[in-house]
Amino acid sequence: MNDKQVVAIHAANYVKNGMLVGLGTGSTANYFIEELARRQLEENLNVTTIASSTVSMIKAQSLGLNVIALNQVSEIDLYVDGADEITPDMTLLKGRGYDLVLEKLLAKAAKQFLVVADKSKLVERIGTNFVIPIEVMPMAWKTAKRSLEAIGGVGDLRQNVAKDGLTVTSHGSLVLDMSFDKSISEAQLNQLINNTPGVVEHGIFCGLASGILIAENGNVTEEYWK
Ligand code: 5RP
Secondary structure, X not given: OOHHHHHHHHHXXXXXXXXXXEEOOOHHHHHHHHHHHHHHHHHOOOOEEEEOOHHHHHHHHHOOOEEEOHHHOOOEXXXXXXXXXXXXXXXXXXXXXXXHHHHHHHHHHEEEEXXXXXXXXXXXXXXXXXXXXXXXXXXXXXXXXHHHHHOOOEEEEOEOOOOOOEOEOXXXXXXXXXXXXXXXXXXXXXXXXXXXXXXXXXXXXOOOOOEEEEEEOOEEEEEEEO
């Protein structure tokens, strides 16, 4: 069993009967979905889920989990998702995929948001290993890019995997992958990007995580907790 699977299985123990559970997106979140489905089948766990992406919704449904739509609820009990980077103050970088918008909505709507990852995701500051994905309205990408450059951002539109077109997210946005000067704090950057017209959502998750579960060599620790 790899560390992503170990930590995902550990996190599934936080799910109690009757909970409404948010399902993340990515390889670690996939293991969590599988474990939840197993617990439903083998332990009679009664659970309702809400997915942060179409791909997670399809996976959950294929395993027999009951998935409802976001517009049916205003609050969820628990959200479990991975991250690309995690700092000691529990700021996250997410969104290597295309599902930032729903991921942040679920993170905000959750009474408890647990982040599951292997040790490789721990960093001192956001932007260490990845650029910051910023979803922008297609018609506003140039003006948004200019505004982001004015606060020190450097980067460009994300290409698709085949490099013959642009990445378009689940919500029809384009993605500006930007890096910023390290003198700007994550909290400041979060605020500045939030205040940029044309930005739909971005990958810095500030003040949303309740706890970070990290697996290393098969052991899970509650690395940071609130
Ligand atoms: C997708 C995400 C993922 O949670 C993040 O990329 C981590 O993925 P993985 O569990 O595959 O390492 O934010 O938008």
